[in-house]
Amino acid sequence: MLDRSNAPFYRWFVGAETNININALDRWINTDVANKVAYYWEGEPGDTRTLSYRELYWEVNRLAWAFRELTGLKPGDTATLYLPMIPELPISMLALTRLGVIHSVVFSGFSPQALADRIVDAKAKVLITVDGFYRRGRVIRLKEEADKAIRLARDRGVTVEKVIVVRRAGVDVPWHEGLDVWYHDLIGEAPVKAYVRPVPRKATDVLFILYTSGTTGKPKGVMHSVGGYMTYVYNVFKWNWDPRPGDVFWCAADIGWITGHTYIVYGPLMHGMTQVMYEGAPDYPKPDRIWALVEKYDVTTFYTSPTLLRLLRKYGDEWVEKHDLSSLRLLGTVGEPINPEVWKWYYKKIGGGKAPIVDTWWQTETGAAMISPAPGISLVPLKPGSATYPLPGIVADVLRYDGSPASPGEKGLLVIREPWPGMLMGIWRDPDRYVKTYWSMFSRPDKGVWIYYPADFAVRDADGYFWLLGRADEVMNVAGHRLGTIELEDALLTHPAVSEAAVVGAPHPVKGQVPLALVVLREGYEPSPELEEELKETVRSMIGPIAVPARVLFVRKLPKTRSGKIMRRIILALVEGRPVGDLSTLEDPAAVEEVKRAVEEFRSLMREG
Numbered sequence: 386m387l388d389r390s391n392a393p394f395y396r397w398f399v400g401a402e403t404n405i406n407i408n409a410l411d412r413w414i415n416t417d418v419a420n421k422v423a424y425y426w427e428g429e430p431g432d433t434r435t436l437s438y439r440e441l442y443w444e445v446n447r448l449a450w451a452f453r454e455l456t457g458l459k460p461g462d463t464a465t466l467y468l469p470m471i472p473e474l475p476i477s478m479l480a481l482t483r484l485g486v487i488h489s490v491v492f493s494g495f496s497p498q499a500l501a502d503r504i505v506d507a508k509a510k511v512l513i514t515v516d517g518f519y520r521r522g523r524v525i526r527l528k529e530e531a532d533k534a535i536r537l538a539r540d541r542g543v544t545v546e547k548v549i550v551v552r553r554a555g556v557d558v559p560w561h562e563g564l565d566v567w568y569h570d571l572i573g574e575a576p577v578k579a580y581v582r583p584v585p586r587k588a589t590d591v592l593f594i595l596y597t598s599g600t601t602g603k604p605k606g607v608m609h610s611v612g613g614y615m616t617y618v619y620n621v622f623k624w625n626w627d628p629r630p631g632d633v634f635w636c637a638a639d640i641g642w643i644t645g646h647t648y649i650v651y652g653p654l655m656h657g658m659t660q661v662m663y664e665g666a667p668d669y670p671k672p673d674r675i676w677a678l679v680e681k682y683d684v685t686t687f688y689t690s691p692t693l694l695r696l697l698r699k700y701g702d703e704w705v706e707k708h709d710l711s712s713l714r715l716l717g718t719v720g721e722p723i724n725p726e727v728w729k730w731y732y733k734k735i736g737g738g739k740a741p742i743v744d745t746w747w748q749t750e751t752g753a754a755m756i757s758p759a760p761g762i763s764l765v766p767l768k769p770g771s772a773t774y775p776l777p778g779i780v781a782d783v784l785r786y787d788g789s790p791a792s793p794g795e796k797g798l799l800v801i802r803e804p805w806p807g808m809l810m811g812i813w814r815d816p817d818r819y820v821k822t823y824w825s826m827f828s829r830p831d832k833g834v835w836i837y838y839p840a841d842f843a844v845r846d847a848d849g850y851f852w853l854l855g856r857a858d859e860v861m862n863v864a865g866h867r868l869g870t871i872e873l874e875d876a877l878l879t880h881p882a883v884s885e886a887a888v889v890g891a892p893h894p895v896k897g898q899v900p901l902a903l904v905v906l907r908e909g910y911e912p913s914p915e916l917e918e919e920l921k922e923t924v925r926s927m928i929g930p931i932a933v934p935a936r937v938l939f940v941r942k943l944p945k946t947r948s949g950k951i952m953r954r955i956i957l958a959l960v961e962g963r964p965v966g967d968l969s970t971l972e973d974p975a976a977v978e979e980v981k982r983a984v985e986e987f988r989s990l991m992r993e994g
């Protein structure tokens with residue numbers, strides 16, 4: 386069943402066939418669940434759409450029919466989705482996986498350049514996007530961005546054959562006859578009760594790809610499997626959320642990230658859950674939007690990130706107290722370490738002291754939670770800030786850099802010692818990078834020992850509880866989003882004024898971390914506020930708004946090793962006001978003074994919040 390013969394390319398449920406649609410949709414159609422609400426969707430302006438399991442089932446079938454008959458999508462093809470939080474996103478994902486087409490969802494906040502990189506890498510035949518959507522009361526015209534990406538991809542030899550456009554905002558869009566097609570026209574071609582049999586897939590086929598940041602400039606296409614992902618997500622959802630028939634589940638993430646794939650689309654649907662799905666900004670038009678929605682839909686189970694909790698807590702408790710939150714029975718968090726004081730606020734103020742907090746540690750690569758409380762099995766006593774214990778089947782450990790086990794209370798590196806069904810299958814078209822990134826830190830291939838390295842710091846306390854302490858590599862966590870420092874540096878280096886760039890994740894009271902850039906200019910360029918703005922704009926257009934540095938500071942020198950490697954460790958210590966440690970490998974000590982001066986002002990700014 387588990388094939389270990391080609392480790393670390395483990396393959397789960399070898400010989401089995403399935404399609405995730407069967408468990409997410411078809412199994413419900415002849416049961417009471419068919420009449421149950423699958424999604425209570427709410428747009429930012431307050432418009433709503435309710436979809437029952439039966440309606441969802443038929444819309445997915447019709448769309449799958451149209452994809453197959455009219456766009457010629459075949460099993461094993463790839464399609465890129467550049468969509469905001471509207472029902473057509475889960476519907477499209479399900480219609481694609483029903484046909485065995487691999488989806489690659491790209492967060493709608495990414496720039497055309499970032500979208501083009503992902504289209505090219507995935508060689509997508511079809512792109513699904515939207516005319517526009519609402520964010521903070523404004524219409525974001527996404528189709529225009531998508532068009533730019535298609536042109537950029539074409540220049541790099543990848544031609545998208547069809548662009549399917551959902552009408553959401555009703556705004557005028559640039560149109561290319563023969564290439565563009567409206568979603569409603571496409572689905573309108575399908576018979577009202579078109580049925581498409583879920584295409585049997587091998588358990589070891591790719592279900593989807595999702596790009597995530599790593600320690601090089603190029604994002605990684607994390608591949609998840611048909612059988613392993615489905616099985617693991619089904620189980621972990623049950624362990625995490627103890628689903629009950631009357632539950633209303635709300636995962637306030639974006640489907641553009643793995644949290645949304647697992648906990649808005651596949652996990653809840655496989656459990657016949659009723660969900661809330663929200664389009665817009667969490668604090669728009671007022672800071673109580675989230676709590677108003679919890680009250681309106683009687684949400685029982687709410688799952689979000691520490692960064693959102695910090696933001697909402699900052700607005701003040703009066704916004705919470707306006708609402709009856711007594712329906713809540715379980716609360717969850719994910720994405721970064723949760724500060725104990727935020728944990729306590731969440732527990733007391735939001736959960737009324739009766740809803741356990743399910744702090745889930747996991748990654749894009751792991752498919753679903755790995756270390757977390759499991760109220761669906763049995764709840765252990767909670768400690769604010771600890772994700773408690775590994776879930777069943779997960780063999781986690783904390784090691785020192787030399788590979789020896791860390792003592793209780795000693796900070797070390799988290800590892801996973803055994804494969805698990807939800808694990809990534811590999812990196813799309815880059816098997817070497819898969820082995821190098823995740824399996825080379827502690828493995829001993831000569832001895833047949835393979836150890837998965839997530840690149841997170843961790844401590845296990847005397848009671849065996851795990852405390853996750855953030856990334857151990859060159860990856861930042863900005864408002865719960867993963868961003869590679871090198872990715873930002875590469876973006877800055879595309880500007881003609883930049884000779885060298887170093888980016889670090891500086892601590893921030895609400896966002897956890899924010900990118901801080903240090904830049905050495907080329908001969909002939911002078912530092913100025915205008916140039917700083919221009920460089921921020923460069924990052925915005927290369928990656929997207931989430932990646933824009935809080936500041937771009939100009940220095941004449943960066944701290945580097947004698948072999949020329951930028952010492953981000955030193956920059957980060959200076960930013961955090963810590964001792965810089967060992968400087969013996971430094972090429973020129975003057976660089977330290979230079980950076981110290983530059984970050985001084987930034988530090989006082991951050992202290993004020």
Ligand code: WT7
Nearest residue numbers: 719720721722745746747748749853855856867
């Ligand atoms: C990184 C993975 C998994 C969905 C969201 C992020 C950090 C995640 C926790 C947690 C402490 C956490 C880790 C991890 N992280 N959850 N409960 N406590 N840190 O997915 O973008 O793949 O990022 O998020 O550093 O490596 P991602």
